[in-house]
Amino acid sequence: MRLDHQIIKELIASRSSVLDLGCGDGELLSLLIKEKQAQGQGIEIDEQEIYKCVEKGLNIIHGDIDSGLHEYRDKSFDYIILNQSLQQVKNFDEVFTDALRVGKHVVAGLPNFAYYQARIQLAIRGKAPVTKSLPYSWYNSPNVHFFSLNDFKDYCREKHIIIESNVCLDSRRRISFLPNLFAQVGIFLVHK
Amino acid sequence: MAEKGIGKVETHCYTFGTQTISLESKEKLGPVTLAYETYGALDAQKSNAVLILHALSGDAHAAGFLEGDKKPGWWDDLIGPGKAFDTEKYFVICSNVLGGCRGSTGPASINPKNNKPYGLDFPLISINDMVRCQRTLVESFGIERLLCVVGGSMGGMQALAWMIEFPDKIKSAIPIATAMRHTPQQIAFNEVGRQAIMADPNWAGGNYYGKVTPSKGLSLARMIGHITYMSDSSMAEKFGRQKKTDAKGGFSADFEVEGYLHYRGDNFVKRFDANAYLYITKAMDNFDATRGRSLSEVFKGLRAQVLVIAFRSDWLYPTYQSKEIVKACKLCGVPASFCEIDSTYGHDAFLLEVDEETRLISHFLKKVASSL
Numbered sequence: 001m002r003l004d005h006q007i008i009k010e011l012i013a014s015r016s017s018v019l020d021l022g023c024g025d026g027e028l029l030s031l032l033i034k035e036k037q038a039q040g041q042g043i044e045i046d047e048q049e050i051y052k053c054v055e056k057g058l059n060i061i062h063g064d065i066d067s068g069l070h071e072y073r074d075k076s077f078d079y080i081i082l083n084q085s086l087q088q089v090k091n092f093d094e095v096f097t098d099a100l101r102v103g104k105h106v107v108a109g110l111p112n113f114a115y116y117q118a119r120i121q122l123a124i125r126g127k128a129p130v131t132k133s134l135p136y137s138w139y140n141s142p143n144v145h146f147f148s149l150n151d152f153k154d155y156c157r158e159k160h161i162i163i164e165s166n167v168c169l170d171s172r173r174r175i176s177f178l179p180n181l182f183a184q185v186g187i188f189l190v191h192k
Numbered sequence: 193m194a195e196k197g198i199g200k201v202e203t204h205c206y207t208f209g210t211q212t213i214s215l216e217s218k219e220k221l222g223p224v225t226l227a228y229e230t231y232g233a234l235d236a237q238k239s240n241a242v243l244i245l246h247a248l249s250g251d252a253h254a255a256g257f258l259e260g261d262k263k264p265g266w267w268d269d270l271i272g273p274g275k276a277f278d279t280e281k282y283f284v285i286c287s288n289v290l291g292g293c294r295g296s297t298g299p300a301s302i303n304p305k306n307n308k309p310y311g312l313d314f315p316l317i318s319i320n321d322m323v324r325c326q327r328t329l330v331e332s333f334g335i336e337r338l339l340c341v342v343g344g345s346m347g348g349m350q351a352l353a354w355m356i357e358f359p360d361k362i363k364s365a366i367p368i369a370t371a372m373r374h375t376p377q378q379i380a381f382n383e384v385g386r387q388a389i390m391a392d393p394n395w396a397g398g399n400y401y402g403k404v405t406p407s408k409g410l411s412l413a414r415m416i417g418h419i420t421y422m423s424d425s426s427m428a429e430k431f432g433r434q435k436k437t438d439a440k441g442g443f444s445a446d447f448e449v450e451g452y453l454h455y456r457g458d459n460f461v462k463r464f465d466a467n468a469y470l471y472i473t474k475a476m477d478n479f480d481a482t483r484g485r486s487l488s489e490v491f492k493g494l495r496a497q498v499l500v501i502a503f504r505s506d507w508l509y510p511t512y513q514s515k516e517i518v519k520a521c522k523l524c525g526v527p528a529s530f531c532e533i534d535s536t537y538g539h540d541a542f543l544l545e546v547d548e549e550t551r552l553i554s555h556f557l558k559k560v561a562s563s564l
Contacts, residue, residue, distance in 0.1 A: 041527070050531045051551045057559040059497075061518060061530045071519045 004109055004185060005031055007167045007174075008083065011107055011189045012036055016078035019043070019103065021065045022085030026053035033058075041077075043068040065089050069098040076102050083109035083187075087143045100161065100192040108188045112168075114148030116181050132171050133184035149179055149186040156190060165189040197264060197272040198231050198279055201256035203295055206287075206329050213325070219315035223304075226329050227252045227295025228287035231271060232279030234333060240561070241335045242277055243326060244286035245343030245350040247542075248417070248472055249464060251294035254286040255279075269546040276553040281561070282339065289350075290325045291317040291472050293465035300401060300465040312398035317471060319346070319479040323353040327361065340557060342366035344542030345509065346472070352481045352517070359494040364560040366553060368501040369542045371513035372481040372520075378508065381420050382473040385413035389466045398467050410466040411457030418456050423505040423538030487520035497563070498528040499556045501549065503541035529556065 005028045012018065015037045020029045023042035026049070032038040042053055042060040053060035061068065065082070066089055080103030082095075087110065089095045099106045111133040112118075118129030128138040136143065147155075149168065156163055168175045168183035175183040205225050212222030229252045234241060244254050244267065255271035257264050265286075270276040277284050288296035291314070299314035330338060341354040341362050348370025355365050371378070392409030394400055422430075431448040439446040445454050481487060498521050502514035511532050521528035533548045535541040542549070 047531065047534055050529075051548070054499075054529060054531070054552050055555045057555065057562075059527045059529050061522075061528065062532050063515075063530070071522050073523060076522075076525070 001031070002027075003169055003172070003174075004083065004187060007169065007187050008032075008081065008107055008109065009035060011165060011167075011187070012038065012079055014038075017041075017076075018079045018081060019072075019077040020081040020083070021068060021099070022082065022088070023049075023053065023058075023060070025049050026056045026058045026060065028081070028083060029053075029058055030056045065095055066091060069095065069102055072102040074101055075104055077104070079103055079105050079107055081107045081109075083107065084111065084185075087111055087145045087147075090144065092145050097159075100190070103191075105164070105189060105191045108152070108190065110147075110149065110152055110186050110188070111143075112149045112180065112183050112186055113146045114150065114180050115184050119181075131184060149183060152186065152188065156188075159192075161190050161192050163188055163190050197268055198256040201229055201231065201253070201258060201265070203227050203229050203252050203258065205295060206332055208328050208332070215315055215321050216318040217316050221297070221315055221317075224290065224297045224325055225295070225301075226287045226290070226297075226325055227292075228285060228329060229253055229255075229265075230286075231255055231277075231284040232282055234283040234335070238333070238335045239337070239339060240281065241283045241285060241330070241333070241338050242340045242342065242557070243330060243338050243354075244271070244277070244284060245326075245341060245347035245354075246286065246289065247343070247345035247347050248469075248476070249414075249460065250347070251292065252286050252288040252296075253294075255284070266543065270549060270553070276550040277342075277557070278554065282557070285330065285333075287326055287329055289322040289346075289472065291322065291468060291475060293468035294463070298465065299398070299467035299471055309401040311401065311467060314467070314471065316474065316478075318475050319349050319353045320357060322475070323350055323357055326350070326354075327358060330361075336361070338362045339561060340364045340366060342368070342553070343370075344368035345370055345539065346476050348509075349476060349479050349481075353479070355494055355496060355498070356481060356490055359491075359496065362496050363563075364497040364499070364556070366499045366501065366556070367514070367517060368549075369503055369506050369509045369514070369539055370517075371509050372487050372516055373479060374477050375513075379477045381416065381508070382477050385416050386470050386473060388412040388416065389470060392466075395466060398470075400466070405461065406466045407461040410461045410464065410469060411454075413466075413469060414460040414464075415453040415457045418453055420508045421538055421540045423507065423536055425505065425536045426538050426540070429536070486523075487516065488523035491520050491524045491526055494524070494526050496526070497556075497560050498526055499552060500528065500530040501542070501552060502530075502532045503535040503537065503539070503545065504532055505536050506539045506541060508539040 029040040080099040121129040168179035209222035212220035253265040255265040288294040348367035351367040389409035392406035395406035434448040502511040
């Protein structure tokens with residue numbers, strides 16, 4: 001099991017309703033349904049991933065994250081999951097604000113652009129960083145927001161978003177020492 | 193081909209309302225006959241029945257071969273052993289709609305009051321009337337709750353009508369390439385088709401039975417229809433600017449696309465009744481699932497699981513209309529799946545995108561069948 005999925009699974013209460021935005025092939029959503037008895041709904045933009053989700057028996061809506069949320073009523077779900085997708089939405093602030101409206105909690109899995117290897121590539125080699133959590137070249141990256149775990153914490157402070165829990169990790173283990181330097185990914189459980 | 197499918201089939205008839213049935217218009221009609229076919233076997237709990245709902249020009253013959261058939265039923269690619277609607281698992285029913293001309297009671301049927309064809313004495317029927325008749329047919333099998341109702345285009349409208357009329361009588365619904373109500377553009381195309389029929393002198397106010405039929409008008413209506421069922425790119429791919437080898441010049445239909453439309457129109461008049469075309473297209477235009485409210489309010493109380501399918505190049509029933517159905521499901525908490533299939537076939541895609549539909553439908557049905 002992917003470590004980030006394991007961590008998200010631990011963050012979520014059993015028998016809750018979950019909306020996974022940008023759920024890909026639905027692996028995480030299936031896991032939450034099987035092991036946490038969650039009621040799951042997914043939204044995904046890639047048609048080929050839709051077929052995989054339907055094959056897994058998931059409720060999956062074909063659409064983009066930017067427009068997928070606003071049709072839901074306030075607090076429609078216990079959890080909104082945005083795992084590895086927020087860096088790709090056009091309007092981060094709008095989507096995140098809407099996620100906090102639609103979900104009682106939001107789980108955000110974010111790549112860390114201040115990971116030390118990225119810093120070295122940028123500072124020493126003078127090149128746009130490519131790391132395991134940011135695997136794209138500058139010319140074909142779907143990412144439109146470049147931010148660090150500390151940037152996100154600042155954002156939460158500014159917007160009065162409460163961080164309930166924060167787990168940081170690299171590709172193999174949890175990182176608690178200087179996560180903004182040594183973690184590739186941060187997973188935040190927040191609410192407003 | 194036949195050995196892989198369900199092989200020989202027969203169309204049956206079910207007659208009810210020995211007195212009359214009440215229509216949405218408050219008018220009475222009866223007795224009513226529905227032509228239907230079934231494939232596969234009903235299980236002991238009567239819990240595996242799928243109702244297939246046909247589009248404007250469809251009929252009860254959805255799969256397999258009738259005696260003398262060269263081609264199988266209209267959705268044979270999706271119905272049969274191992275197919276999307278797997279007849280080894282499911283009991284599949286398809287009936288010709290009320291108002292139709294393929295065995296069910298419609299304007300060409302005999303009016304018991306005067307023993308003549310109804311013609312325009314046939315009352316206006318609605319999509320809801322069609323669905324209520326289907327419900328009577330389904331009940332005659334002892335089926336309390338359908339596993340699924342499914343259809344494309346007008347069939348999708350019927351699926352929506354089932355979701356609203358009989359929310360606790362269905363376990364799931366699959367509306368495909370459809371809309372909760374027609375837009376002015378959709379009504380406009382239907383009206384041009386109707387006017388083509390009524391402008392044909394042989395239509396004679398609908399009293400053409402036993403005489404020369406308004407085949408020119410009906411054929412023209414069908415030609416217009418076929419333009420709307422295809423897409424710019426599917427036409428370009430299928431015909432290009434190709435001309436027939438025996439092109440005659442002048443105003444003859446020399447372009448391949450012209451020939452195709454004529455061929456489609458000429459074939460249609462052999463199997464379809466012009467008055468039925470008027471009645472059914474009017475029923476589609478009058479259909480409004482919202483009933484003046486929001487669709488999510490109308491869906492309240494619905495416990496069915498829903499799969500909505502749209503096609504990218506379908507400009508007759510554009511994807512945004514399917515998304516309106518999905519939005520209503522979102523708002524009232526109905527579990528829904530939605531896929532916009534990247535097809536170039538236009539509206540016809542619901543009959544042609546077999547692989548994609550099979551992937552979606554077979555797994556969706558499996559989930560529905562295994563859920564409580």
